[in-house]
Amino acid sequence: xxxxxNPRALILLLALLALxxxxxxxxSNYIIQIAVYCGIYIMxxxxxxxxxxxxxxxxxxxxxxxxxxxxxxxxxxxKLGIAFPLCFIAGGIGAAFIGALVGFATLRLNDIxxxxxxxxxxxxxxxxxxxxxxxxxxxxxxxxxMPMLAGHKMTRIExxxxxxxxxxxxxxxxxxxxxxNTGRTxxxxxxxxxxxxxxxxxxxxxxxxxxxxxxxxxxxAGSLYATFLQxxxxxxxxxxxxxxxxxxxxxxxxxxxxxxIIGAILLQVLPEAIRFLSNYRQLMFGIALVISIMFAPRGLxxxxxxxxxxxxxxxxxxxxxxxxxx
Amino acid sequence: MLYAxxxxxxxxxxxxxxxxxxHIVPDEIHAIIGPNGAGKSTFFNAISGINKPSEGKITFQxxxxxxxxxxxxxxxxxxxxxxxxxxxxxxxxxxxVLCGYHQHVxxxxxxxxxxxxxxxxxxxxxxxxCKELLARVELYDKRMMKANNLPYGEQRKLxxxxxxxxxxxxxxxxxxxxxxxPSETEELKQFIRKINAEGLTILLIEHDVKMVMSLADTxxxxxxxxxxxxxxxxxxxxxxxxxxxxxxxxxxx
Amino acid sequence: MTMIxxxxxxxxxxxxxxxxxxISYSLVYGVMSLVNFSTGSIYMLGAVGAWLLxxxxxxxFLLSLVVGxxxxxxxxFILEKIxxxxxxxxxxxxxxxxxxxxxxMLNELxxxxxxxxxxxxxxxxxxxxxxxxxxxxxxxxxxxxLAVVVVLVTLQLFxxxxxxxxxVRTVAMDNTTAGLMGINVDRTISIAFSLAGACAGxxxxxxxxxxxxxxxxxxxxxxxxxxxxxxxxxxxxMPGAILGGYLMGIIENFGVQIFSTGYRDVISFVVMIIxxxxxxxxxxxxxxxxxx
Numbered sequence: 057x058x059x060x061x062n063p064r065a066l067i068l069l070l071a072l073l074a075l076x077x078x079x080x081x082x083x084s085n086y087i088i089q090i091a092v093y094c095g096i097y098i099m100x101x102x103x104x105x106x107x108x109x110x111x112x113x114x115x116x117x118x119x120x121x122x123x124x125x126x127x128x129x130x131x132x133x134x135k136l137g138i139a140f141p142l143c144f145i146a147g148g149i150g151a152a153f154i155g156a157l158v159g160f161a162t163l164r165l166n167d168i169x170x171x172x173x174x175x176x177x178x179x180x181x182x183x184x185x186x187x188x189x190x191x192x193x194x195x196x197x198x199x200x201x202m203p204m205l206a207g208h209k210m211t212r213i214e215x216x217x218x219x220x221x222x223x224x225x226x227x228x229x230x231x232x233x234x235x236x237n238t239g240r241t242x243x244x245x246x247x248x249x250x251x252x253x254x255x256x257x258x259x260x261x262x263x264x265x266x267x268x269x270x271x272x273x274x275x276x277a278g279s280l281y282a283t284f285l286q287x288x289x290x291x292x293x294x295x296x297x298x299x300x301x302x303x304x305x306x307x308x309x310x311x312x313x314x315x316x317i318i319g320a321i322l323l324q325v326l327p328e329a330i331r332f333l334s335n336y337r338q339l340m341f342g343i344a345l346v347i348s349i350m351f352a353p354r355g356l357x358x359x360x361x362x363x364x365x366x367x368x369x370x371x372x373x374x375x376x377x378x379x380x381x382x
Numbered sequence: 383m384l385y386a387x388x389x390x391x392x393x394x395x396x397x398x399x400x401x402x403x404x405h406i407v408p409d410e411i412h413a414i415i416g417p418n419g420a421g422k423s424t425f426f427n428a429i430s431g432i433n434k435p436s437e438g439k440i441t442f443q444x445x446x447x448x449x450x451x452x453x454x455x456x457x458x459x460x461x462x463x464x465x466x467x468x469x470x471x472x473x474x475x476x477x478x479v480l481c482g483y484h485q486h487v488x489x490x491x492x493x494x495x496x497x498x499x500x501x502x503x504x505x506x507x508x509x510x511x512c513k514e515l516l517a518r519v520e521l522y523d524k525r526m527m528k529a530n531n532l533p534y535g536e537q538r539k540l541x542x543x544x545x546x547x548x549x550x551x552x553x554x555x556x557x558x559x560x561x562x563x564p565s566e567t568e569e570l571k572q573f574i575r576k577i578n579a580e581g582l583t584i585l586l587i588e589h590d591v592k593m594v595m596s597l598a599d600t601x602x603x604x605x606x607x608x609x610x611x612x613x614x615x616x617x618x619x620x621x622x623x624x625x626x627x628x629x630x631x632x633x634x635x
Numbered sequence: 636m637t638m639i640x641x642x643x644x645x646x647x648x649x650x651x652x653x654x655x656x657x658i659s660y661s662l663v664y665g666v667m668s669l670v671n672f673s674t675g676s677i678y679m680l681g682a683v684g685a686w687l688l689x690x691x692x693x694x695x696f697l698l699s700l701v702v703g704x705x706x707x708x709x710x711x712f713i714l715e716k717i718x719x720x721x722x723x724x725x726x727x728x729x730x731x732x733x734x735x736x737x738x739x740m741l742n743e744l745x746x747x748x749x750x751x752x753x754x755x756x757x758x759x760x761x762x763x764x765x766x767x768x769x770x771x772x773x774x775x776x777x778x779x780x781l782a783v784v785v786v787l788v789t790l791q792l793f794x795x796x797x798x799x800x801x802x803v804r805t806v807a808m809d810n811t812t813a814g815l816m817g818i819n820v821d822r823t824i825s826i827a828f829s830l831a832g833a834c835a836g837x838x839x840x841x842x843x844x845x846x847x848x849x850x851x852x853x854x855x856x857x858x859x860x861x862x863x864x865x866x867x868x869x870x871x872x873m874p875g876a877i878l879g880g881y882l883m884g885i886i887e888n889f890g891v892q893i894f895s896t897g898y899r900d901v902i903s904f905v906v907m908i909i910x911x912x913x914x915x916x917x918x919x920x921x922x923x924x925x926x927x
Contacts, residue, residue: 116735176908183897254456256457338743342741
């Protein structure tokens with residue numbers, strides 16, 4: 057399979073990259089903050105999509121792993137003074153570890169049981185954090201230091217670039233993964249687990265692997281979140297965050313690469329962009345979720361955009377040399 | 383090749399398969415027939431690892447496979463298809479067959495994540511092999527179609543091809559002719575003969591007695607969970623117990 | 636000893652609420668294989684209905700329950716007609732997500748119209764009924780227990796003794812075959828769904844009277860807990876759901892006694908997860924075997 061890269065598509069990609077690079081220098085601190093949140097939510101949505109969209113494992117408590125990552129990283133940084141890169145990785149590993157435990161216990165059972173366990177886990181963890189002393193209880197963890205970069209504390213713009221690079225790497229890796237044998241195997245399990253195992257697929261092992269991977273990414277996102285916010289509190293990790301992530305994946309398009317990215321950006325930016333909406337953010341998410349499942353069950357990405365003539369012509373131009381032959 | 387010794391499967395108090403023994407010789411087409419509820423599917427599933435046998439022993443090529451999980455059985459070299467076709471509906475014909483190659487893929491998660499050269503090479507190789515196989519079974523032209531959009535007969539065929547891609551030594555077909563019209567059945571028969579001639583041992587369950595009689599080398603007849611007859615088509619056809627099981631006592635000669 | 640009995644009484648009272656909600660989940664799951672996540676919101680709206688009645692019209696216990704029933708029934712009926720009917724064919728994950736969306740929508744809409752603040756309910760039957768060796772049982776507890784039992788028994792009678800109930804059970808087993816047998820599947824699902832909503836509505840009223848507060852987000856926790864209670868009892872079995880609900884209430888109250896109130900929502904949950912790991916089909920649930 058030789059992929060011919062279309063010059064037009066390449067130019068488009070480079071332009072997008074240039075825009076993403078130039079943009080933080082032209083906008084206010086506040087907008088940079090929104091952009092960073094966008095990046096963090098993209099990580100969460102992409103990781104949830106690996107479970108829900110590609111493997112058909114419905115985790116309703118993704119916030120649990122986000123939260124574990126955030127707290128692991130924050131506590132290591134504030135209590136032990138460990139440097140950011142280590143905290144970052146530790147956040148991922150902490151979440152992956154809990155994810156592995158949950159997966160081991162529930163992935164053999166039916167999907168509803170997993171949905172229920174993960175959802176409950178989110179609440180359980182939040183309540184424990186709110187009550188336990190090592191997490192400072194309801195007070196939260198304050199004074200999480202910004203990472204150091206070349207001898208000075210990272211600025212917000214530098215943090216933005218770090219998140220940007222991480223997101224790009226993540227999206228690249230995930231798109232590699234889903235187009236490989238592993239990705240194909242996950243889709244097999246989603247479509248028909250029984251048939252998959254008749255072809256020699258160890259269904260449980262694959263589910264476990266993807267669970268750990270997804271939780272790892274969610275944990276990393278948590279670490280970024282805690283570090284950027286510099287203060288976290290149990291109320292940052294309520295169940296509505298899980299629902300928001302689900303909404304991003306479902307509205308963007310489950311089981312696609314671009315879907316969760318578009319969903320995350322849309323749901324993160326729209327309430328900010330349209331001022332009067334921001335008070336009704338949660339309501340809007342709910343409505344959007346219902347509408348998208350009822351009228352666009354494959355998400356925004358799955359809609360037939362080519363019906364709009366302008367988009368059709370752009371697609372045509374991009375596709376001319378890019379007929380991917382399989 | 384495959385020995386089943388005194389295999390029983392019980393669900394609670396119900397004995398679905400009662401001490402059935404079976405021996406499959408390499409390169410033969412072996413059929414299991416029997417009236418509805420005779421325990422054929424249960425026996426089949428006991429071999430392929432969906433139901434655990436309550437008693438008895440199953441060996442395949444000298445290795446004990448009793449009670450192994452489904453994917454382990456598949457990895458031993460036993461492929462199977464399902465009574466109600468289980469294709470991966472969201473994938474194309476090509477992808478379905480690629481899935482069949484799963485156990486031959488060496489690259490693991492890390493290779494796949496980073497798209498290492500070895501993984502790319504392997505994937506390209508796989509694609510070639512897949513195309514070759516599809517060309518051989520005359521599905522090449524339809525390779526980009528969604529599996530669900532194939533006509534019924536070809537869905538069956540695709541499922542068999544997908545199982546063939548796992549590189550099995552024994553292929554188990556669960557009622558392959560179910561729901562087919564006579565011409566599709568005839569085509570299927572030719573197809574099974576062809577893959578058998580290419581060196582694949584086949585075990586099949588079938589309702590269509592006419593098809594089985596003209597296809598199978600050995601036929602095992604089950605009734606009420608136990609084996610009542612075994613032998614070539616002619617032997618089975620004239621067996622009193624078989625006639626009784628199918629037609630009732632009054633037809634006994 | 637006194638304490639144990641006291642907690643048992645409290646547990647059974649609370650368990651009754653969970654049982655009502657659990658049976659609501661179980662009923663919907665039975666006929667549609669759908670976990671209706673908006674059950675908690677219907678619970679909340681039942682309570683809001685009762686609050687409006689008591690505050691603006693007449694403060695009456697029985698009438699409140701009737702309002703809860705009506706609100707739950709009507710709301711579920713509408714939801715089913717406008718939404719769940721059209722998504723019946725889609726994947727389980729998508730339909731579950733859709734109910735989450737509805738739940739979110741209803742909660743937020745209520746928060747918008749009703750206000751986010753928690754409001755108090757008038758108290759009914761505040762005096763205690765009797766006290767036996769230190770165990771106090773209030774009239775409220777007694778009446779709530781009784782009301783819940785009456786509703787549960789009526790529902791059981793409906794499902795197991797009437798023609799419509801038979802239709803519900805048939806659809807739960809296999810709705811294609813049920814359709815072929817001349818049962819109006821759409822109508823049956825609609826009725827089962829509405830009844831499930833009514834149960835949740837009544838539970839909401841009972842809940843707000845028991846805790847004496849109403850708020851737009853009050854449905855979350857009971858919704859999740861009684862869902863776990865339903866899974867605990869065996870989602871596919873209605874008696875299982877009832878049993879699960881009561882056990883949930885009892886375990887929770889003992890847990891609070893042993894640990895601290897801060898962990899109220901955690902204890903029962905952890906117990907149930909541990910139990911389910913060893914017995915995934917739940918207490919009375921049947922293990923589902925899919926034919927291959």
